[in-house]
Amino acid sequence: MLHTVCFANIHVDPCTKLRTLVDVPRTLNAIPVTIINGKYDGPTVLVTAGVHGSEYPGIAASMELGKELEPEDIHGCLVIMHPVNVSAFWARMAELGPEDGLNLNRVFPGNATLSRTYKLAYFLLHEFILKVDYYLDLHSGDLQEDLHPYAYFPGNASEEVIEKSREMAKQINVEYLVRSTATTGAYNCAALNGVPSILVERGGTGFCCREDIEEYKDDVMHVLQHVGVTPDYDHGHLHTFTPQELTNIEYLEADKPACWFHQKHCGEMIEKGELLGYTTDFFGEKQEEFRAKFSGVMLYMTPALSITPGRVLCAYAELPEGYVPQAPHDHVHTHALPEKVK
Numbered sequence: 001m002l003h004t005v006c007f008a009n010i011h012v013d014p015c016t017k018l019r020t021l022v023d024v025p026r027t028l029n030a031i032p033v034t035i036i037n038g039k040y041d042g043p044t045v046l047v048t049a050g051v052h053g054s055e056y057p058g059i060a061a062s063m064e065l066g067k068e069l070e071p072e073d074i075h076g077c078l079v080i081m082h083p084v085n086v087s088a089f090w091a092r093m094a095e096l097g098p099e100d101g102l103n104l105n106r107v108f109p110g111n112a113t114l115s116r117t118y119k120l121a122y123f124l125l126h127e128f129i130l131k132v133d134y135y136l137d138l139h140s141g142d143l144q145e146d147l148h149p150y151a152y153f154p155g156n157a158s159e160e161v162i163e164k165s166r167e168m169a170k171q172i173n174v175e176y177l178v179r180s181t182a183t184t185g186a187y188n189c190a191a192l193n194g195v196p197s198i199l200v201e202r203g204g205t206g207f208c209c210r211e212d213i214e215e216y217k218d219d220v221m222h223v224l225q226h227v228g229v230t231p232d233y234d235h236g237h238l239h240t241f242t243p244q245e246l247t248n249i250e251y252l253e254a255d256k257p258a259c260w261f262h263q264k265h266c267g268e269m270i271e272k273g274e275l276l277g278y279t280t281d282f283f284g285e286k287q288e289e290f291r292a293k294f295s296g297v298m299l300y301m302t303p304a305l306s307i308t309p310g311r312v313l314c315a316y317a318e319l320p321e322g323y324v325p326q327a328p329h330d331h332v333h334t335h336a337l338p339e340k341v342k
């Protein structure tokens, strides 16, 4: 049955599209949100982009989808945030928010009385995430991260939520899926609260390339089609992708500030024992070598020279036996515009 929806005290009637700024209580932040309450009955889906303010392709894709989709296209309700972390977007900061230096995707379920990033997480969870049937969070490699596109689904939730999330992730045209064991990310917290959710990673290193934007728009539309919000997308043709599921992932970090010289690019195969990179001091004296603990594929890496403790140097994963990876995608060093630039 068609019904009026309510998010953060904003009511939207059926067959109505609202584009507005939503204030985050007790912060100076307002989030640009598009709420499309459809012409037809169906589930409610939340799409967020810019939880990390400098992960651009998902933000641009969300802005464009919010502008282009109309109630006539929607069965149920679609809520899009573009971007979530507005102050981080303007500060052009990697991972963190400028007010308190915290990573929004590490503080869920948040807190209404602590600093601004905690308040933002609390607000997102209670006013949006807990009110939807499905949740899709669009990320990228951050300013200093290059990555091979992949998607996460939550591994900490009920079996039913894990399975629904995995099926959503299979609608994404990527080579790999990663089962996450985290609990403090937005999508992890959503899943723990019974909302099937995924996180997608596309593009990075501060670029906002048209090919990544278009692929992200396809990703969102495929998931929306899968859950029944846009059944007529692509003339009702359902796509099936066969991403490989990865469980053994190694995230390398430095334990002190250093200069990082990477040796492998994202998407590349690596052999057990192979040198992935090394750190030096400012005089070029070698400090530490990082070698692969197992053979696999490089999922993302930091091409930046500057490394501080707690920041990831690279992340690589073990591959299913016998799997031969696709060629590495065009990374940061080659990003020619595609032919079908719109």
Ligand SMILES: [Zn+2]
Residues within 6 Å of the ligand: 051, 052, 055, 139, 140
């Ligand atoms: Zn991110």
